[in-house]
Amino acid sequence: MKIFKGLPEGYYGEYGGRYVPELLIPVLDELRDCFNSVKNDKAFFNEYYSLLKEFCGRETPLTYAKNLTEYFGKGRIFIKREDLNHSGAHKINNVMGQALIMKKLGKTRVIAETGAGQHGVATAVMAAKMGFDATIYMGAEDVARQYPNVFWMRNLGAKVVAVEDGTATLKDAINESMRDWASNFEDTHYCLGTTCGPHPFPEMVTYFQSVISKEIKKQLKERENKLPDRVYACLGGGSNSMGAFYEFLDDESVKLIGVEAGGKGEGSGMHASRIAYKTGKTGVAQGYKTIFLQNEEGQMMDTWSISAGLDYIGVSPISAYLSDIGRVNVEAATDEEVIEAFKLVSRKEGIIPALESSHAFAAMIRDIEKTGKDEIIVVNMSGRGDKDIFNIGEALGDADWMKFVKERGDSYER
Structure with missing residues (x-):
């Protein structure tokens, strides 16, 4: 990619790097060297993509949203259907790639963090498929609001650990995963789920998720014989957005829009927008340097989002750099806007x-x-909504749904 030419390895402008305990440096060196040895190897990519095709269901459709297009009477809207991947989200793209890296490194145990639970489910699926032991760390708050995914993780054979520290959300699950990895790195691989963390994770996760934009470009060329004009993707840590944007980074005619969690709105103190609301500050945490939601003393602030997967204090160092240079425009959507969009x-x-x-x-x-x-507008639909049924039922004020949940709970108590 020309846009990254001349940047030091592992850095994106002032962001990136690896700020970890000394004992993890050899482990990260080993991981970096293994990834560097395969990232330009066509045989490795073919093995990886064949696994996605045969096990995960790629390529995913690029669906023309005819009804939405006619409803607005403006640009033509296409939806990239990552929800149709096995396990229901884009997360499976990354974990299957890291599984092949694990095999090359001889690791037998995998750990992961998860917020919305989709990365946790994908990791549990991968571990069952590959014969690895799996431990998934999840904030206790997220366990409560995404329990269906916890149920499936456990039934796939993974151990799920509810993290009670801090705000009991994604950042705390990452902290606990890092502690585990530091203690068990001899046989354990940390399958980080997004484009954050110490080098080489941001680059490696981007590499595996870039199959999304590779397919979008191919599918639009076959159907329309042109590039998209706009690509939209939600922006939490950054894995699905980098996946959707990567192949278009050098195509300046394509507008790239990342969308953060605006929560209760700008100025509310209840959101997870680091860039759009200009509330983030550059700092170092969880092994890397990027824009975090932190106060004047450098302490990480509480976050809020209706969506567990976007409820994170930091953002990919790659996303922060692309925002700084104006290649990616970052917006925020409030919970209220999100529910209205969901319904439509x-x-x-x-x-x-x-x-x-x-x-x-x-x-x-x-x-x-x-x-x-x-x-031509493309929206990357990173995952399916059945996992959110409890949150959505509550947000919609659906009386019948709430009655069902209460009656079901009462029946278990009896």
Whole structure:
């Protein structure tokens, strides 16, 4: 990629690097060297993509959203259907790639962090498929609001550890995963789920997720014989957005829009927007340097989002750099906008997006008036919404759903 030419290895402008205990340096060196040996190896990529094709269901469709397009009467809207991957989200792309790295390194145990639970489920699926032991760390708050995914992780054979520290969300699950890895690195691989953490994780996760934009480019060329004009993706840690954006980074005609969790809105103190609301500050935490939500004393602040997968204090160092140089425009969508987008997409297209993905739809809907009828808009739908049924039922104030949940709970108590 020309856009990264001349940057020191592991750094993206002032962001990136690896700030970890000394005992983890040899482990990261080993991981970096292994990844460097395969990232330009066509045989490795073919093995990786064959695994995705045969086990995970790639390539995923690029669905023309005819009803939404006609409803707005503006640009033509396409939806990249990562929800149709095995396990229901884009996360499986990364974990299957890291599984092949694990085999090369001779590791037999995998650990992972998870927020919304989709990375945890994907890691549990991968561990069962490959015969690894798996431990998944998840904030206790996220366990409560994403319990269906916890159920599936455990039934796939993974051990799920609810982390009670801090705000009991994703950042705390990452901290606990790092502690485990530091103690057990001889046989354990940390399958980090997003484009954060110490080098080589941001580059490696981007590499494995870039299959998304590779397919978008191929599919649009076959269908429309042109590039998209706009690509939207939600932006938490950054894995699905980097996956959707990567192949277009050097195509300056393509507008790339990442959408953070605006929560209760700018100025509310209840959101997870590091860039769009200009509330983040550059700092070092969890092994890398990037923009974090932190106070004047450098202490990490509480975050809020209706979506567990975007409820994170930091952002990919690659995303921070791309925002700084103006290549990626970062917006934020509030919880209210997200629920309205969820309802519209579900009812117009018969497609149920995850709350994370609904942030991307919300920004697209807000921007739609800016687009001409000949423009092509792609929304990366990072995951499916059935995992969010409890959150969505509550947010919609669905009395029948709440009655069902209460009656079901009462029946278990009896």
